[in-house]
Amino acid sequence: MKIEVDRGKCVGLGLCEAASPDHFEVGDDGQLVLVSDMVTYGQRAEVEEAIRSCPTAALRLLP
Amino acid sequence: MSALGNNDRLVVIGASLAGLRAAEAARAEGFAGEIVIIGDEKELPYDRPPLSKQCLVDGAPIPYLREERTYTESLKATFMLGQPASALNAAEKTVIVGDRPMRYDALVIATGASPRYLPALPEAAGIVTLRNFDDVARLRQAVESGSHITIIGAGIIGAEIASAARGRDCQVTIVEATEHPLERALGRSMGSLLSEMHHRNGTDLRCGVTLSEVRTLSDQVTGIVLSDGSEVATDLLLVSIGVVPNTFWLQESGIELEPDGSIACDEHLQTSLENVYAAGDVVSWPNALTGRSGRLETWTSANEQGAVAGANAVGGEGDRQPYATVPYFWSDWYGNRIQFAGTAADAVPEVVHGSVEEDKFVVLYRSGDAVTGVLAVNEPSKIMKDRRKIRNGATWQEMVGHYRGIGAGAPSRAQQPAPVV
Ligand SMILES: Cc1cc2nc3c(=O)[nH]c(=O)nc-3n(C[C@H](O)[C@H](O)[C@H](O)COP(=O)(O)OP(=O)(O)OC[C@H]3O[C@@H](n4cnc5c(N)ncnc54)[C@H](O)[C@@H]3O)c2cc1C
Ligand code: SF4
Numbered sequence: 482m483k484i485e486v487d488r489g490k491c492v493g494l495g496l497c498e499a500a501s502p503d504h505f506e507v508g509d510d511g512q513l514v515l516v517s518d519m520v521t522y523g524q525r526a527e528v529e530e531a532i533r534s535c536p537t538a539a540l541r542l543l544p
Numbered sequence: 545m546s547a548l549g550n551n552d553r554l555v556v557i558g559a560s561l562a563g564l565r566a567a568e569a570a571r572a573e574g575f576a577g578e579i580v581i582i583g584d585e586k587e588l589p590y591d592r593p594p595l596s597k598q599c600l601v602d603g604a605p606i607p608y609l610r611e612e613r614t615y616t617e618s619l620k621a622t623f624m625l626g627q628p629a630s631a632l633n634a635a636e637k638t639v640i641v642g643d644r645p646m647r648y649d650a651l652v653i654a655t656g657a658s659p660r661y662l663p664a665l666p667e668a669a670g671i672v673t674l675r676n677f678d679d680v681a682r683l684r685q686a687v688e689s690g691s692h693i694t695i696i697g698a699g700i701i702g703a704e705i706a707s708a709a710r711g712r713d714c715q716v717t718i719v720e721a722t723e724h725p726l727e728r729a730l731g732r733s734m735g736s737l738l739s740e741m742h743h744r745n746g747t748d749l750r751c752g753v754t755l756s757e758v759r760t761l762s763d764q765v766t767g768i769v770l771s772d773g774s775e776v777a778t779d780l781l782l783v784s785i786g787v788v789p790n791t792f793w794l795q796e797s798g799i800e801l802e803p804d805g806s807i808a809c810d811e812h813l814q815t816s817l818e819n820v821y822a823a824g825d826v827v828s829w830p831n832a833l834t835g836r837s838g839r840l841e842t843w844t845s846a847n848e849q850g851a852v853a854g855a856n857a858v859g860g861e862g863d864r865q866p867y868a869t870v871p872y873f874w875s876d877w878y879g880n881r882i883q884f885a886g887t888a889a890d891a892v893p894e895v896v897h898g899s900v901e902e903d904k905f906v907v908l909y910r911s912g913d914a915v916t917g918v919l920a921v922n923e924p925s926k927i928m929k930d931r932r933k934i935r936n937g938a939t940w941q942e943m944v945g946h947y948r949g950i951g952a953g954a955p956s957r958a959q960q961p962a963p964v965v
C-alpha cells in the first residue's frame with residue numbers, strides 16, 4: 482500500500498508525524514516530507530492512525 | 545477485540561470530532577452491532593479549527609470531517625441529527641432523544657463545550673460567540689472592511705479572530721481582563737511576548753480592563769465602556785472567554801461531574817456510571833504524562849480520547865487502554881504558526897533556538913532537570929520531535945543540547961529518568 486498526500490489540504494501540523502514518524506516528517510519549510518510512502522502490512526494500523534490524526538484529511542492510503 | 549455482540553447497540557452523544565472517532569474506533573475493535581450517533585447540530589461531523597481560520601478569512605465552505613459515503617459504506621452508523629439528548633437514565637440504560645427513550649448497551653458521551661457568556665450582556669444584535677459553523681456566517685457578514693470589531697478575551701481563539709478580522713481590514717480591539725494574556729496556556733512571559741504580535745499587526749490589545757457597559761441603539765450594539773472609563777465604538781462584540789462543558793442535560797443522571805461541570809473520568813475515560821464513557825472537551829481525567837487532572841480543550845486530545853473511549857466502551861474489561869498524552873495545540877495568528885506541546889505551569893521558559901525579533905523561535909520550558917513544554921513559533925519541523933522527547937522523559941541537557949549543537953552527550957542509563965508511560 483502507498484500513502485498519498487493532498488498538498489492542497491496539508492497545512493503542515495505534523496500530527497501524522499506524531500503517529501507515525503517512520504513515514505512522515507514536517508520539514509523546516511513547513512512542508513510535509515514522506516519519509517517513506519510504502520506501507521507494509523505490519524505498519525498499516527500505525528499509518529491508518531496517522532491518517533485519522535490529520536485535522537485536514539490530507540492523507541489517503543492507496544492499495 | 546469487541547466484547548459486545550452483533551445485537552448490542554453503541555450510542556454516541558455528540559456528532560463531532562470525539563464522537564465520530566469513538567464510533568470509528570469501535571468498528572476498528574471489531575464491533576459489529578448497531579451504532580447510533582446523536583447530535584443536536586443538523587450537520588454531519590465537521591471540523592472546528594478552520595472556523596476561526598480559513599472559514600473566517602476566505603469564506604471556506606463547511607469543513608466536513610469525512611466524506612458522506614464513509615458513513616454508509618464503512619462506518620455503517622445511523623445519525624440522528626438536529627435534536628439533543630435531553631436525559632440519561634443509567635438504571636434503565638437509556639438516553640432520551642426527543643421524547644423517546646433509546647436503549648444502549650454502551651454509551652459514549654462527547655457533547656463538547658459551549659462558549660462561556662457574560663451574564664450581564666444585554667439582548668442586542670451584534671453580540672456573538674464562535675463555536676459552530678452557523679456562527680461563522682454571521683461573523684463574516686460583520687467582519688468586513690472598515691467595520692470595528694471588539695473581542696472580549698485575548699485567548700487563543702480570540703487572537704485568531706482578531707487576526708482574521710485584521711486580514712479583512714477591520715479595526716480590531718481586544719479587551720482582556722487580566723494583565724497577562726495566555727498565562728494559563730503559555731506561561732506569563734511567553735503569553736505576553738506572543739500577545740505583542742497584536743500591537744505589531746494593528747490590533748489594539750487592552751489588558752487589565754473589563755467591560756462595564758454595552759451601548760446599543762435600536763437593539764444593535766454600537767459601543768462599549770471599559771472599567772478604566774474609556775469608550776470604544778464597535779459594530780460587533782465577540783465574546784471569547786473560554787468554554788463550559790455541555791453537561792447540563794446530565795444533571796439528573798447521577799453521573800459524577802467536576803466543579804467546572806465537566807464529566808469526571810478515570811484513566812480509561814470511563815465515567816462514574818457502568819458502560820458509560822466520555823471523550824473530548826467535555827471530559828476531565830487524570831493525565832499520567834503530565835501528572836495533572838483536568839480538561840484539555842484541544843483538537844488532538846478530542847481526537848485521541850474519542851478513539852480510546854470508543855474502543856474501551858465496546859472492548860472487554862482486560863483489553864481496555866488508558867489514555868495519557870503530552871497535550872498539543874496549534875494556532876495561526878497574522879500568518880504566524882504557533883505550536884505548543886506539554887505544559888507551561890511552574891516551568892521556566894528559555895529561548896533555545898532562532899530569534900524572537902524575527903518571530904521564528906523555539907522555547908523550552910524547564911522544571912529542574914526536566915522539560916515540561918515546548919513552544920515553536922514558525923518552526924514547524926521542531927514541535928513533534930520535541931513532543932516525542934518530552935513523552936520519553938528526555939532531560940533538559942539532552943533537549944537543549946540538541947539545539948545548541950553541542951550534542952551534550954547522552955547521559956548514562958543510570959542518570960536517565962524512568963520514562964513516564
Ligand atoms: C473556532 C474554534 C477554533 C479552534 N481551533 C483550534 C486549534 O487551532 N487547535 C486546537 O487544538 N483546537 C482548536 N479548537 C478546539 C477543538 O475544535 C475542540 O477541542 C474540539 O472540537 C472538541 O471536540 P469534541 O468532539 O469534544 O466537542 P465539540 O466539537 O464541541 O462537539 C460536541 C458536539 O456535541 C453536540 N452536543 C452538545 N450537547 C448535546 C446533546 N445534549 N445532545 C446531542 N448533541 C449535543 C454539540 O452541538 C457538538 O456538535 C478550536 C475550537 C473552536 C470553536
Ligand atoms: S497531519 Fe495532515 S496537515 Fe498535518 S502534516 Fe500531516 S498531512 Fe499535513
